[in-house]
Amino acid sequence: MEGFERVVVYGVSFDVTNKQPIVLLKVEGKNRFLPIWIGHPEAAAILMKLQNAELPRPMTHDLLTSVIGNLSASVEQVLVTELRENTFYAILRLKSGGDEIDVDSRPSDAIAVAVRTDAPIFASTELLESNGIEFDQEIEDAEEIVKEFRNFLEEVSPEDF
DSSP, X not given: OTTEEEEEEEEEEEETTTTEEEEEEEETTSSEEEEEEOOHHHHHHHHHHHTTOOOSSOOHHHHHHHHHHHTTEEEEEEEEEEEETTEEEEXXXXXXXXXXXXXXXXXXXXXXXXXXXXXXXXXXHHHHHHHOEEOSSOOOOXXXXXXXXXXXXXXXXXXXX
């Protein structure tokens, strides 16, 4: 897709300075990551699904996913589009019949829906170039990448973006 690169949810971590959750997106096939500061409820929603936690009742993102499906629509993809005034923006792209419907969304909510529907996630190439973190060497060990990321977090704040 022109102007976007496919990313996957690499994990959710916490900014040790201000205890703010961060979802870490990794560009497929590259050693580039995009950290997005998110809220605690959204972090929990993403982690619950990634860990296949079973809940007795649907959470908000489960409800939204169910509503979309019951309206004969599907989640086609999530697009993380930009960072403006320290706020990330995303689009939840739905398909209903032959129509595409773009819904403005916080990235955290869109990602929480994407992990429930297996929808692909894309980040703007421009956003990745200006706000992505690229490690010099390929890091295959998950613990090593988390260590590198924690070192980065100790030196950065949301205002840096």
